[in-house]
Amino acid sequence: MKKILIFTIVSVLCAVSVNAMELSLERAVEMILAESQDLKKAEYNINRARAGLDAVKSNRWPKVSGSASYMNIVNVESPGSPMGINLSGFGSLPAGVPAFIEIPDNIGMLGLTATLPIYTFGRIGNAAEAAGHAIAVAGSGSELAKREICAAAAQIYWTAKMTEEIVKISQKNLQLSINAERRLKTVSRANRANLVKISADIAAKEIALSDAQFNRDSAHRLLKIMSGIKENKNLVLTDEFPDTFAEKTVPQELDANPEWDMLESQIRMHEAQAAARLAERNPVIGANASYNYTMIHNSPRVWNGGDSQSANIGIALQVPIWDGKAARINSDMDMLSADAVRQDLDKSKKLKSNEYRDALLNHERLRANLTQRNTARDLAEMTVQMSIDRFFAGQTSAVELSDVMTALMQMDMAVLNAKFNILIAEESIRKLSGK
16 A cells, blocks of 8 residues: 555656656746737738838839720611722722721720839928838837736746745745644643634645645736646746845946837838928829720621731820819828827937836845845744744743744745835836846
């Protein structure tokens, strides 16, 4: 039976190990980036903007079109009779000359037409410039999305890790009460009030532990979903909370951000679009060429009749005369859009700069206070040990022991929360500055 029990335990441990997956912060960020629909959408926007530029540039190339047509000329006076000329009314006719000459009334045509813009006075050039700025907008949007996703991924990972640590803290706190109860029960004539108090603490701490375990499982489940990991996998988070944090060697003022680049590109895009709208009032010089092949016959079988060919090549000048002020109005609308984006850019610079400065100051504040928090936590642990000794010496009550245990748990939580906030502040700095 002993061998069977050992074998069973080993088998279970091996099964758990096989089903477990080690996951580092770096790997988690990579997997979440690969799974992110927002990042994929940003990449699609870049490709769409590039396609827009190609579409504008295609207007510089020749356009060739073909046509084919068939036409039958109807004799209006006598729809059932063929078209022709009646010579009988002109007197006697020479021998061999028919009195009625039928005109071929079935016409088939095949043709090719080519046009090429030579100079559009800014129509295509400004539109291409606007499309180029649209690509820059999409590129900055993609970088912005990537930074946002990386910061969110790190927060999800460290949240999952923090919930693990909270479970450990709750287990430790519960075990302190269990040990105290076990030891108290070994003492003769144990104070019943103390036993009741410790039992109540154990019940409350078991509930707190259950809540912490639920939060841990929820955090792990979210991390799996965002990373594309199967839910039945057990995660082993390999990155630990650091004990010390270095000072951030980054500029104290934010000098660049993808959102600013995106808004600046939007301004230039609207300005180029406005110029393209105004250019619609300018003339267009283009070259054109055409070729036509015509077949005529008395019957629908036009290919059995006569044929002819014609071709032409030339240059055309198209001059818009009056468009009802549409070009000017559309241009003004684009310029107003550019002005609106300028306001968004000014607002973004203020908010992002303040957010960056707050992240730096918060990082330094938390980093500076971490040493004091650790010291307070160590003193709280010493207080718990002294209170336990005094409790079993009959010098204090279970109420005081419960208070110092709660204080220790709160200090453990405070240290853990400070580390978490420092890491999140670092991610905020990295998201804003890219460093």
